[in-house]
Amino acid sequence: MRPARLLPAALLLTLLLTACGATSSASTATDGTGSLTLDVGDQKGGSEAVLRAAGELKNLDYKIKWSTFTSGPPLLEAVDAGAVDIGAVGNTPPVFAAGAGSKITVVAAWHGxxxxxxxxxxxxxxxxxxxxxxxxxxxxxxxxxxxxQLIASLEAAGLTPADVQVKYLQPADALAAFTSGKVDAWAVWDPYTSQVLEAKKGRVLTTGQGVVNGLSFQVAAPAALKDTKKAAAIEDYLARLRRAQDWVYTHQADWATVWAKDTGLPYDVALASVRRTHSTRIAVAVDRPLIASEQKIADTFTALKLIPAKVDFADFVDTRFNADLPASTTPAR
Incomplete structure (x- = not known):
């Protein structure tokens, strides 16, 4: 099989899944019955795509307005502003949003x-x-x-950020620097990890396995949670997302096909990323170990003066949607 080609910078810019980025780039709608509209923040190849692929956008008794963002931070800015009711992000953007005093609430989690x-x-x-x-x-x-993940990996090796030369670069610029030899290493996430490995342009020095929490979140606007009807829609939406993630686990090749088409990723890269990351996720409770784990991230960035003041992460969670979900420490698939 021929190695996958590296994606051009323009496409990389559309795939910023958890780093800093631009504002909302597109809006679409999913029809449902009833007058209620749930405003959902999404990322390319994200929640809308997986819900549709898994058949979980059928028989809605509310409408969904999707707003697509390039990454977690601008999505959370929209949640803070009340422009979005709920959206998906990784484990670090909520910490920075909380540090900025944003009006956000973590309502659901997945461990992968x-x-x-x-x-x-x-x-x-x-x-x-x-x-x-x-x-x-x-x-x-x-x-x-x-x-x-970089900070935690350095700590595990007995190093600190002061022991290395950290170059803050977004993935498109980081890829160029990495492939041209302008940096010695690149700390990144899937699908970029899979892209480099499938293209045989690099190898793994270390991973986050065992040093980071592997969590991702659905984050809601407090105002939406106070609205009884919207809270009920959010509960239904979260149940559909959990079923869709279970579908990914049993339909990895099918999801890779959909994801590749939606994002422009080569199929081999998409499938590798699905197997390495996407299919491993399980829905877990927003519980005390989760709060403690996120608190550690917050305290780390506060100590590095990247967050201006101490964050009490417990103030930014809502456990009402936990139902009978397993603990956040439950091993990934």
Missing amino acids: SSEGEAVLVPNGSKLTKSRDLKGKSIAVAQGSSAHY
């Missing part, structure tokens, strides 16, 4: 493998372990899940 969260090095690199990163330059998107 952190194998896709990786520090990559070029194939010819002499680096063989995390400790070898001392004094080296590393590209990472500031405030992304990969940013925390």
Whole structure:
């Protein structure tokens, strides 16, 4: 099989799944019965795509207005502004939003493998372990899940960010720097990890497995949660998302086909990313261990002065939708 080609920078910019990025880029609608409209923040190849592929957008008794964002931070800005009722993000954007005093509430969580969260090095690199990163330059998107994964991986190796040269670059710029040899390593997430590996342009030095929490979230606007009818729609929406994720686990190739078409990813890259990351996720409770894990992330960024003041993450969660879900510490699939 021929190695997958690396995506052009323009396409990479549309796939910023958890780092900083631009504002809402598109809006679509899903028809349902009833007069209520749920405003949902989405990312390309995200919730709308997986719900549609799994057949979970049928028989809605409310309408959904989808707004597509390039990443988590601008999506959470829209939640804070009340323009979006709920949306999906990774484990780090809510910490920065909470640090900024945003009006956000984590209402649902998924736990997945952190194998896709990786520090990559070029194939010819002499680096063989995390400790070898001392004094080296590393590209990472500031405030992304990969940013925390890098810090945690350095800590596990007995290093701090001061021991390396951190280069804050968004994925498109980081890819160019990585492939041209301008940085020694790249801390990134799937599908970029799968893209580099499938194209045989690099190898994994270390992953986030065992050092980061592997969580992703649905985050709602407090005003929407106070609205009885919208809260009921959110509960139904979350149930559909959980069923859709179960569908991904049993239909990996089918989801890879849909995801590749929706994002423009090569199929081989999409399938590798689905197997490594997407299909591993299970719905878990928003519980005390989850809050403690996110609090650790917040405290880390506060200590680095990247968040201006201490964050009490417990103030930004709502446990009403936990139902009988397993603990957040339940192993990923």
